[in-house]
Amino acid sequence: MPRDSFTAFGLDQFSDLPGVRARSMFGGTGLYAGDRFFGILAEGRLYFKTDATSRGDYECRGRSPFVYAKARRTVARRYFEVPADVLEDRHELARWAQRAASAADKVPPRARREVGLDEVGTST
Numbered sequence: 001m002p003r004d005s006f007t008a009f010g011l012d013q014f015s016d017l018p019g020v021r022a023r024s025m026f027g028g029t030g031l032y033a034g035d036r037f038f039g040i041l042a043e044g045r046l047y048f049k050t051d052a053t054s055r056g057d058y059e060c061r062g063r064s065p066f067v068y069a070k071a072r073r074t075v076a077r078r079y080f081e082v083p084a085d086v087l088e089d090r091h092e093l094a095r096w097a098q099r100a101a102s103a104a105d106k107v108p109p110r111a112r113r114e115v116g117l118d119e120v121g122t123s124t
Contacts, residue, residue: 004044006041006044006045007029007041010029010041010046010087011029011041013087013090013093014031014093014097016090016094017033017094017097019033019034020032020033020097022041026042026068027042027043028040028041028042028043029041029042031097033097033101033104036101036104036105037049037104038097038100038101038103038104039079039097039100040066040077040079042066045066045081045082046081046082046087047065047066047077047079047080047081047082048079048080048082048096048097048099048100048103049078049079049100049101049103049104050078050079050080050100050103051078051102051103051106053103054099054100054103055078055080058080058081058082058083059080061083063080063081063082063083064080064081065077065078065079065080065081066079066080066081078103082096
């Protein structure tokens, strides 16, 4: 599968993390640790799964959630954009990725497909 340079860079940053794999999805790349979907590479950005504990770390740094249009609605996922300084530091990125995988662990396996979807508005 051809990858843009950002996706190649992002995947390279995970090369030291055991068990991380990538899978093409919805025009981007999904990141998995085992069966846990913890990250998204899309449109030149990296997003990590958040929970009530970690979300504030993204919001206080002005990071935005991953959003997309679906059936005339705008949907935000509980995945927030990773700050650039974290993305560029493999050790810090690994720490944030582990927190994202832990957030994904809190989702019951049956609900993992649907979790993370929040309606944030309706398009016209």
